[in-house]
Amino acid sequence: MERQALVLFAHGARDPRWAEPFERLRALVQTKRPSLPVVLAFLDFLQPDLTTAVQTVVQQGANRIRIVPLFFGRGGHLRDDFPKQLEAARIAVPHVQIEVAQAAGEAAPVLETLAEFALMGID
Numbered sequence: 001m002e003r004q005a006l007v008l009f010a011h012g013a014r015d016p017r018w019a020e021p022f023e024r025l026r027a028l029v030q031t032k033r034p035s036l037p038v039v040l041a042f043l044d045f046l047q048p049d050l051t052t053a054v055q056t057v058v059q060q061g062a063n064r065i066r067i068v069p070l071f072f073g074r075g076g077h078l079r080d081d082f083p084k085q086l087e088a089a090r091i092a093v094p095h096v097q098i099e100v101a102q103a104a105g106e107a108a109p110v111l112e113t114l115a116e117f118a119l120m121g122i123d
Contacts, residue, residue: 005064
């Protein structure tokens with residue numbers, strides 16, 4: 001039986017308060033899909049890292065994982081650093097199907113929502 005999970009992947013920062021909006025997003029997604037395991041993972045500075053997050057949802061029974069990069073665009077981190085971390089995660093759980101969404105900031109619905117947000121209050 002297929003059991004899906006979602007990993008929201010963000011950059012991370014030295015200040016843990018930086019992660020607060022991402023935790024709110026994780027909670028919102030979890031509210032919309034209560035039975036879906038949803039975890040955060042971070043590229044740098046904060047925990048868990050991608051491999052740990054993937055292993056966590058696999059321990060919860062997931063055998064199919066979707067990773068959503070919460071980056072505005074495909075800069076050096078997504079082109080260079082992320083593939084290395086993704087490969088390490090795949091090696092850690094070779095029996096699990098892992099798919100990767102496009103960077104959130106490159107998705108048309110996200111851009112449309114940001115455009116509407118930017119125009120709020122503008123006559």
